[in-house]
Amino acid sequence: MSEEHGQRREIRSAVAYQKLMGRYYAGAKSAGKDGRKVAWITSGGPVELLHCFDVIPVYPENHGAMCGATRMSVPLCEVAEERGFSRDLCSYARGDIGSAITKGGPIGGLPRPDMLICCTNICGTVLKWYEELSRLFGCPLFILDTPFVRGTSSEHAIAYVEEQMREYVAFLETHTGKRFDEALFEEVAAKSIRSISLWREILACSEHRPAPMNCFDAFIHMAPVVTLRGTDEINVYYEQLLAEMRERVQAGISAVPEERHRLLWDNIPIWYEMSALSGLLASLGACLVADTYTSAWTFEQVDVADPMRTFALAYTEIFLNVNLERMVDKAVALAERYSAGGMIMHSNRSCKPYSLGQYDNAKAFTRRTGLPVLILEADHTDSRQYGRAQAEERIRAFVETLV
Amino acid sequence: MKLEAAETLRSFSAMWEDPYVAVAARAAERGERPIGYLCSYAPEEILHAAGFTPVRIIGAERTITRADSHLQTYCCSLARTTLDLALARELDFLEGAVFVQTCDTMQRLSDIWRLNTRFRFHGDVVLPARMGEPAAERYIVAELRAFRKRIEEYVGAEVPDSAIAGSIAVYNHNRDLCERLYSLSGIALTGTEVLSAVMAGMWMRKEEHSAMLERLLAGLSGETRPPSGSRVPLVVSGSLCGSPDFVRMVEELGAIVVDDDLCCGHRAIEGRAPETGDPVEGLARRLSERPACPAKHSAARSRPDDLAVRVKGSGARGVIFYLQHFCDPHAFDYPSLRQRLSEDGIPTLLVEWEHQAPCTGQMRTRVEAFLEMVRGT
Ligand code: SF4
Ligand code: SF4
Numbered sequence: 001m002s003e004e005h006g007q008r009r010e011i012r013s014a015v016a017y018q019k020l021m022g023r024y025y026a027g028a029k030s031a032g033k034d035g036r037k038v039a040w041i042t043s044g045g046p047v048e049l050l051h052c053f054d055v056i057p058v059y060p061e062n063h064g065a066m067c068g069a070t071r072m073s074v075p076l077c078e079v080a081e082e083r084g085f086s087r088d089l090c091s092y093a094r095g096d097i098g099s100a101i102t103k104g105g106p107i108g109g110l111p112r113p114d115m116l117i118c119c120t121n122i123c124g125t126v127l128k129w130y131e132e133l134s135r136l137f138g139c140p141l142f143i144l145d146t147p148f149v150r151g152t153s154s155e156h157a158i159a160y161v162e163e164q165m166r167e168y169v170a171f172l173e174t175h176t177g178k179r180f181d182e183a184l185f186e187e188v189a190a191k192s193i194r195s196i197s198l199w200r201e202i203l204a205c206s207e208h209r210p211a212p213m214n215c216f217d218a219f220i221h222m223a224p225v226v227t228l229r230g231t232d233e234i235n236v237y238y239e240q241l242l243a244e245m246r247e248r249v250q251a252g253i254s255a256v257p258e259e260r261h262r263l264l265w266d267n268i269p270i271w272y273e274m275s276a277l278s279g280l281l282a283s284l285g286a287c288l289v290a291d292t293y294t295s296a297w298t299f300e301q302v303d304v305a306d307p308m309r310t311f312a313l314a315y316t317e318i319f320l321n322v323n324l325e326r327m328v329d330k331a332v333a334l335a336e337r338y339s340a341g342g343m344i345m346h347s348n349r350s351c352k353p354y355s356l357g358q359y360d361n362a363k364a365f366t367r368r369t370g371l372p373v374l375i376l377e378a379d380h381t382d383s384r385q386y387g388r389a390q391a392e393e394r395i396r397a398f399v400e401t402l403v
Numbered sequence: 404m405k406l407e408a409a410e411t412l413r414s415f416s417a418m419w420e421d422p423y424v425a426v427a428a429r430a431a432e433r434g435e436r437p438i439g440y441l442c443s444y445a446p447e448e449i450l451h452a453a454g455f456t457p458v459r460i461i462g463a464e465r466t467i468t469r470a471d472s473h474l475q476t477y478c479c480s481l482a483r484t485t486l487d488l489a490l491a492r493e494l495d496f497l498e499g500a501v502f503v504q505t506c507d508t509m510q511r512l513s514d515i516w517r518l519n520t521r522f523r524f525h526g527d528v529v530l531p532a533r534m535g536e537p538a539a540e541r542y543i544v545a546e547l548r549a550f551r552k553r554i555e556e557y558v559g560a561e562v563p564d565s566a567i568a569g570s571i572a573v574y575n576h577n578r579d580l581c582e583r584l585y586s587l588s589g590i591a592l593t594g595t596e597v598l599s600a601v602m603a604g605m606w607m608r609k610e611e612h613s614a615m616l617e618r619l620l621a622g623l624s625g626e627t628r629p630p631s632g633s634r635v636p637l638v639v640s641g642s643l644c645g646s647p648d649f650v651r652m653v654e655e656l657g658a659i660v661v662d663d664d665l666c667c668g669h670r671a672i673e674g675r676a677p678e679t680g681d682p683v684e685g686l687a688r689r690l691s692e693r694p695a696c697p698a699k700h701s702a703a704r705s706r707p708d709d710l711a712v713r714v715k716g717s718g719a720r721g722v723i724f725y726l727q728h729f730c731d732p733h734a735f736d737y738p739s740l741r742q743r744l745s746e747d748g749i750p751t752l753l754v755e756w757e758h759q760a761p762c763t764g765q766m767r768t769r770v771e772a773f774l775e776m777v778r779g780t
Contacts, residue, residue: 084738084753088477088729120532124507127532127700128735135739143700145539147529147546148504150514156545160531163538324514349477352731356511359473360518377475 013241020237028056029111037114042126044318045119046311048230051188053172058110059227064092068271068381070106090350091382093129100136113139115175121146121321123353142171146316150323153316161312189307192230198238199225205245206289207338210254212245215288216278219269222294260285261402264334266292267346267354268380284399290338324357328364335369341402347377349385374398408622416599419647422606426458427496439500443671446547448574452566453554459605460485461643462758473515479729480757482512489520499524505698506732524557534695535703543687567682577609578672580616591626594660595650598668635777638714640664641725642733648762657774662717664710697732707743721777722751
């Protein structure tokens with residue numbers, strides 16, 4: 001064992017990951033020079049069409065995660081707070097508004113958008129946030145409105161979203177001056193579905209005991225599936241990562257030295273605490289084998305023959321846009337597939353659609369699986385809302401009770 | 404003011420102080436069938452046409468005991484105290500509740516409520532976020548038809564078009580009367596009185612409320628109170644007021660609330676459903692075209708401009724934003740509203756509140772200082 005006790009094992013493909021994301025951000029930042037347009041898009045938004053129109057997608061949430069991980073969010077949030085945005089609003093939104101104004105953050109802010117694409121399937125916050133961005137940048141805003149789903153989507157909801165997918169195409173035609181190429185769309189859609197299934201296979205490697213990677217790895221390596229799905233580069237990269245994970249499975253290499261406990265994670269990571277939490281859990285022999293967050297980018301139903309409808313449905317039924325029972329079903333299924341022994345839920349002050357209902361979900365999860373749940377209150381990027389000592393003590397105590 | 408008018412006004416504000424007792428009493432005594440709703444986008448006319456009395460649930464001033472094991476403390480107090488009331492079985496007079504998808508909190512509250520309470524009826528109406536557009540309006544029509552079907556199954560009888568059309572007329576007439584009250588704000592009525600009278604209608608059969616308003620308006624005709632003199636004309640903007648206390652306090656301190664931009668006040672009565680044609684389509688038209696609430700998006704209308712027009716039209720010299728803690732949609736709108744008003748030279752004050760602490764001494768001091776400042780401008 002070459003790693004020190006208590007350390008997460010580094011993934012070799014991380015180098016390729018750095019290169020991929022570096023190239024992507026460099027390309028986005030020099031977009032204006034080669035005449036390509038930039039769109040800011042929400043993490044649950046249909047990015048495939050942007051690729052068809054050669055528009056560079058940029059994700060404020062992914063940028064927010066970067067700001068959080070580099071502990072640069074708080075001053076950016078404060079800029080928005082001085083402008084009157086309440087400290088209780090989602091810190092991705094606050095940080096992004098702050099960065100849009102000051103160009104602050106690890107990469108000097110995001111490139112100025114030519115258009116904004118907001119899909120409401122993750123929350124109502126993005127609607128308000130993107131309205132503010134369109135005021136700030138004075139650029140066109142397209143909203144893809146995906147009605148909340150209880151049970152299964154109604155026919156009229158799917159029809160409504162499908163109609164908006166066509167509006168989205170028209171919006172892109174207007175703002176890029178290009179014609180929609182259906183054949184190209186089918187090609188991109190197929191690649192996107194490939195990206196998504198590769199990602200699913202990568203995550204599935206952790207069903208193996210010991211798990212070859214853990215959620216802290218997944219939180220990082222998910223960035224491409226969020227930002228670049230539907231492109232060739234990402235598929236090449238994910239094939240490499242998948243091969244490495246399969247190799248690890250073969251060789252019995254684990255993410256966490258001495259994996260004794262397998263746990264699930266619920267909600268967005270606490271970005272500024274990634275290394276502290278990862279070190280703590282590794283030292284306790286606990287591996288986060290799966291989570292509800294990174295697996296959100298693994299659509300189940302896809303029909304390549306009818307991509308518009310497929311995407312309308314898939315984007316409407318993503319994890320945050322469904323009722324609580326469906327959320328519990330998913331956690332229970334993860335627990336079974338990944339042989340988990342418990343779950344840590346991050347009650348995230350920033351994210352109401354993810355967090356409200358967790359108390360009930362935790363009880364239902366325990367009732368159905370017999371497994372314990374720990375709920376930790378924090379915020380995904382605003383570290384002012386976090387008490388490290390207390391959280392670590394609770395995690396230790398929780399892991400001790402696991403059999 | 405005539406005695407009868409004064410008494411009517413007193414009964415309205417008593418209703419606002421404690422709405423649920425009165426609703427429960429009428430359910431017990433007269434067999435009214437109340438169904439609760441939490442958002443002004445609820446299709447009340449369909450409920451009314453089916454024989455129910457739609458009543459608005461606005462939470463309550465109380466110490467939370469039961470809801471804390473279901474909702475985090477960073478959730479708004481409307482959701483927390485309402486759930487607490489339901490879990491404590493203090494809303495058992497309701498036959499059920501209807502949840503309209505407005506904000507993220509409401510969306511989740513509906514599920515939590517359904518899983519933890521045992522009301523006979525539970526309704527969800529998932530409205531679009533985009534308003535004022537044909538595709539969204541067609542979607543609303545379909546969603547309202549599905550809701551009507553749910554209601555029909557529940558009551559075991561058809562709710563005919565004619566009944567819905569009748570309810571539309573009742574509601575439109577009531578909204579017209581409320582509009583007339585607003586036109587008397589600062590002339591014959593204080594803001595507290597207008598708001599009490601409008602809000603009382605949320606807990607009564609509209610026919611009965613309209614009859615009371617008609618008598619009240621007749622009694623007030625021609626009446627003016629002594630000119631408001633040095634009273635500072637203000638507009639209050641926000642989601643809802645849990646009790647008359649805040650507006651009353653503001654007026655006691657020397658202001659006169661000449662208009663409001665509240666979800667439970669003037670904004671709730673805006674828009675009229677057409678009274679001819681398909682009634683469900685008419686209801687959808689109103690929901691789609693009324694000035695969008697902060698949780699909705701409208702490409703055609705601008706909330707900052709709408710508010711600026713309202714302030715100018717009312718002659719207000721300042722605006723108080725009375726916002727609930729942890730209410731995302733309103734908190735997101737606040738900076739742009741404030742900015743727009745400052746362009747018109749209108750000073751503003753932000754007061755954040757929650758049901759657990761509706762009116763504090765500190766709020767009083769801040770309002771006092773604000774009024775002082777506005778007087779000086
Ligand atoms: S509220 Fe939640 S889903 Fe919405 S932007 Fe913030 S973190 Fe993302
Ligand atoms: S709109 Fe605001 S006050 Fe109303 S339920 Fe949502 S968060 Fe609470």
